Amino acid sequence: MTPTIAILLIITFVLSTVGLLLLIWSIANNQFSHGQAAARTIFSPGEEGHSEDPARAADEPFTGDTSEQTEAIEARWSADQSSRTAVLTWLSSSVFWLLLGSFFGLASSIKMHLPEFLTASEFLTFGRIRPVHLNAVTYGWASMAGIGVALFLIPRLFKTSLVGGKYAVIGGFIWNIGLILGLSAITLGLSDGEEWLEFPWQIDILFVVGGALCAVPLLLTAANRKVEHLYVTSWYLMAALVWFPFLFLIANLPFAFPGASGATVNWWFAHNVLGLWVTPIGIGIAYYMIPKILGRPIISYQLSLIGFWSLALFYSQVGIHHLIGGPIPTWLVTLSIVHSVMMSIPVITVAINHHGTMMGNFGRLKDSPTLRFVWIGALMYTVASLQGSMEALRSINVITHFTHYTVAHAHLGMYAFLSFILFGAVYFIMPRLTNWEWPWRKLISLHFWLVSAGILIYVVSLTVAGWKQGVALLDAAMPFMDIVKMTLPGLQARTVGGALMTLGHLVFAFHFIAMLLRSGAATEQPTLFRPATKENAQ
Amino acid sequence: MKRALAIMVGAALILLLATLTLVVMPYLQMSAEQIPPDLKPYTEQQQRGRQVYIANGCVYCHSQQPRDPSFAPGDKARGWGRPSVPGDYAYDEPHLLGTMRTGPDLFNIGARQPSIDWQLMHLYNPRAIIKGSIMPSYPFLFRHVEEPVEGDKVVNIPPPYGPETGKIVATEDALALAEYMLALDHTYPAPTLPKKQSNSDEPKENRAP
Numbered sequence: 043m044t045p046t047i048a049i050l051l052i053i054t055f056v057l058s059t060v061g062l063l064l065l066i067w068s069i070a071n072n073q074f075s076h077g078q079a080a081a082r083t084i085f086s087p088g089e090e091g092h093s094e095d096p097a098r099a100a101d102e103p104f105t106g107d108t109s110e111q112t113e114a115i116e117a118r119w120s121a122d123q124s125s126r127t128a129v130l131t132w133l134s135s136s137v138f139w140l141l142l143g144s145f146f147g148l149a150s151s152i153k154m155h156l157p158e159f160l161t162a163s164e165f166l167t168f169g170r171i172r173p174v175h176l177n178a179v180t181y182g183w184a185s186m187a188g189i190g191v192a193l194f195l196i197p198r199l200f201k202t203s204l205v206g207g208k209y210a211v212i213g214g215f216i217w218n219i220g221l222i223l224g225l226s227a228i229t230l231g232l233s234d235g236e237e238w239l240e241f242p243w244q245i246d247i248l249f250v251v252g253g254a255l256c257a258v259p260l261l262l263t264a265a266n267r268k269v270e271h272l273y274v275t276s277w278y279l280m281a282a283l284v285w286f287p288f289l290f291l292i293a294n295l296p297f298a299f300p301g302a303s304g305a306t307v308n309w310w311f312a313h314n315v316l317g318l319w320v321t322p323i324g325i326g327i328a329y330y331m332i333p334k335i336l337g338r339p340i341i342s343y344q345l346s347l348i349g350f351w352s353l354a355l356f357y358s359q360v361g362i363h364h365l366i367g368g369p370i371p372t373w374l375v376t377l378s379i380v381h382s383v384m385m386s387i388p389v390i391t392v393a394i395n396h397h398g399t400m401m402g403n404f405g406r407l408k409d410s411p412t413l414r415f416v417w418i419g420a421l422m423y424t425v426a427s428l429q430g431s432m433e434a435l436r437s438i439n440v441i442t443h444f445t446h447y448t449v450a451h452a453h454l455g456m457y458a459f460l461s462f463i464l465f466g467a468v469y470f471i472m473p474r475l476t477n478w479e480w481p482w483r484k485l486i487s488l489h490f491w492l493v494s495a496g497i498l499i500y501v502v503s504l505t506v507a508g509w510k511q512g513v514a515l516l517d518a519a520m521p522f523m524d525i526v527k528m529t530l531p532g533l534q535a536r537t538v539g540g541a542l543m544t545l546g547h548l549v550f551a552f553h554f555i556a557m558l559l560r561s562g563a564a565t566e567q568p569t570l571f572r573p574a575t576k577e578n579a580q
Numbered sequence: 581m582k583r584a585l586a587i588m589v590g591a592a593l594i595l596l597l598a599t600l601t602l603v604v605m606p607y608l609q610m611s612a613e614q615i616p617p618d619l620k621p622y623t624e625q626q627q628r629g630r631q632v633y634i635a636n637g638c639v640y641c642h643s644q645q646p647r648d649p650s651f652a653p654g655d656k657a658r659g660w661g662r663p664s665v666p667g668d669y670a671y672d673e674p675h676l677l678g679t680m681r682t683g684p685d686l687f688n689i690g691a692r693q694p695s696i697d698w699q700l701m702h703l704y705n706p707r708a709i710i711k712g713s714i715m716p717s718y719p720f721l722f723r724h725v726e727e728p729v730e731g732d733k734v735v736n737i738p739p740p741y742g743p744e745t746g747k748i749v750a751t752e753d754a755l756a757l758a759e760y761m762l763a764l765d766h767t768y769p770a771p772t773l774p775k776k777q778s779n780s781d782e783p784k785e786n787r788a789p
């Protein structure tokens with residue numbers, strides 16, 4: 043390592059530490075005074091202590107005890123309606139991409155233990171359908187559902203109507219066109235060749251434009267906001283929407299980064315898609331849903347702000363832990379490992395808040411589908427992240443790096459954490475937008491059990507198979523083909539788990555469409571407007 | 581609005597810092613790295629083969645980055661080669677380092693399997709050569725003809741993997757990909773490898789079997 047680089051490294055370390063201390067100091071000064079008040083902004087006046095969960099069976103929603111409180115609830119109802127077209131555009135698209143991505147994932151999985159399955163056509167070869175899977179679920183399902191939920195939460199968090207929703211609708215169309223073109227390009231063999239960045243860069247422009255169009259209503263609505271406090275969820279959502287276009291633009295600059303430095307940019311980007319894009323969206327949603335359903339504010343608002351800024355500082359520098367042992371300067375790898383371990387700070391603060399708020403309310407998991415999905419998602423965030431911090435250590439990574447263990451971790455994060463939270467959020471949001479109730483609550487249960495059993499099989503089987511694979515790879519006395527044979531049962535079990543998950547997604551999509559069509563037995567009125575409670579309110 | 585703006589600006593600044601450390605600094609350092617004198621640029625055909633490698637996603641199962649034996653003992657001992665250095669990738673655009681070893685590392689496959697017939701046969705059906713391989717076959721990179729004509733590259737497939745009648749002929753894409761495989765030979769010494777390396781290992785690069 044040359045001295046200049048050592049100096050630069052020290053400077054950046056000092057800078058980040060100073061930055062963190064400054065932030066903690068400013069939080070301590072500005073936010074301590076009204077910390078818990080800010081935590082209450084998600085409730086309308088008088089609502090604290092009442093649960094809001096439109097997906098729950100026997101729910102008596104709070105509609106206000108005084109006329110003032112009723113007005114606040116009605117204002118929120120109009121805020122929800124204002125975002126309806128935009129949110130439904132993004133959510134419906136995301137459900138479509140989830141289904142498509144699931145089938146491609148399942149086919150990829152089958153191909154890994156039945157290599158002659160669908161080999162005749164070049165369009166269905168493993169090396170094309172696997173990136174179609176990744177891109178469909180990442181940019182189609184996770185990103186579109188995340189943006190959809192964000193569009194729903196923004197007016198609620200700012201207690202005003204969504205301004206400029208039509209920009210988000212146009213953005214949604216452009217994003218979908220980008221996905222169709224991008225996935226077709228991969229299928230035709232026109233991939234750019236780097237993982238997570240397969241879409242040809244010309245098509246990527248559509249995502250930058252589509253994403254930027256979503257930032258318009260965010261900024262306009264923020265300018266119009268009627269609340270003093272910015273609840274922590276809005277911090278995460280705003281930051282994520284700033285980060286994504288920036289990341290996507292730099293990483294896709296054509297021909298800017300050749301050779302090994304291209305690999306660092308590739309993984310700097312890929313991890314930031316996880317850490318600075320889907321993760322803040324997932325955590326932000328959980329920060330809203332858990333207290334909202336329990337009817338009690340999060341236990342520590344200050345902690346949530348420390349969690350936010352330390353996530354921003356540490357997560358942005360972890361990308362190179364994907365290249366441990368690779369042809370990369372050692373200082374760079376070490377920097378990312380240090381930050382990966384430091385990530386336990388935001389992870390633990392978020393865990394204290396999410397699970398601490400749940401303390402004493404675990405019984406509610408039984409009757410609230412949204413809470414069940416969201417809280418399990420939040421728990422899996424803690425698990426996946428602590429696992430990730432371990433996985434970044436050289437001594438562990440040398441075993442797990444090139445194995446199926448990484449794939450198990452990837453699905454623990456992207457699925458058990460993120461997708462679960464998104465499922466929960468969709469169950470919460472749809473009744474509010476369509477003014478209709480989930481027609482068959484048993485289907486919610488069925489969806490839950492299918493995907494839970496599926497992901498459990500998926501993660502456990504690949505974790506075990508991947509670990510054994512990694513240990514064996516280090517021992518050259520073990521022939522390579524014996525290792526391949528050893529992993530087969532894990533790969534087959536993954537197909538079983540994946541099939542259950544795909545089945546669950548079919549149930550979910552069916553129910554979602556039923557909601558859009560407002561089918562099923564009509565309850566005379568959605569619970570929010572049930573006459574019994576209306577009377578109360580007068 | 582002021583506070584909202586502060587959060588967004590703060591978030592952007594932090595990302596800027598990370599971009600400096602994780603993108604700009606490595607780029608400056610690695611682009612100044614010496615290109616090994618024995619490393620040859622790809623020929624046009626090899627470059628085309630590299631494109632076929634990308635189009636068909638070989639990178640999702642194969643890495644191209646042997647690790648240091650003092651860190652990960654298996655890599656070198658399996659014959660995958662000496663640890664790679666940034667200079668080895670000077671002509672690689674985009675990089676194809678890979679993150680999976682569902683199949684073996686290919687950084688030195690050209691040295692391990694230098695026969696083009698082996699490569700073509702293996703692409704047509706991996707199981708024709710390696711029992712139990714889970715690599716997909718790539719029949720679409722080949723043509724099935726009754727009578728090969730002048731200039732056709734015939735690939736002899738052992739039964740029962742070949743067709744009942746006629747011959748299997750490699751397409752231009754298959755030939756290019758096979759040529760790219762043969763070009764993956766980094767057995768030359770790496771000038772920028774840290775010195776202590778050569779003490780702990782055998783003094784000479786031994787060609788893998």
Ligand code: HEM
Nearest residue numbers: 316363364382385426427430431433434443452455456679
């Ligand atoms: C503190 C938090 C985390 C740390 C330190 C961490 C660390 C890691 C490490 C070391 C790898 C393995 C790289 C390799 O050996 O190739 C990895 C892979 C991965 N992680 Fe995490 N992880 C964390 C949380 C998460 C979360 C929350 C998610 C999901 C939202 C996630 C998604 C993934 C994915 C998708 C991969 C696979 C990437 C690929 O190879 O394509 N991680 N992570």
Ligand code: HEM
Nearest residue numbers: 144147148150151176179184448449452456461540543544
């Ligand atoms: C429906 C069930 C699913 C099945 C059967 C499935 C299967 C697969 C398979 C076979 C791979 C390729 C692994 C490899 O190359 O070795 C993969 C990769 C991946 N999948 Fe899935 N998947 C499913 C759902 C999802 C969902 C819903 C998400 C995200 C929200 C997701 C995110 C990913 C990611 C990020 C990778 C890349 C992992 C890596 O590079 O390490 N998957 N999946």
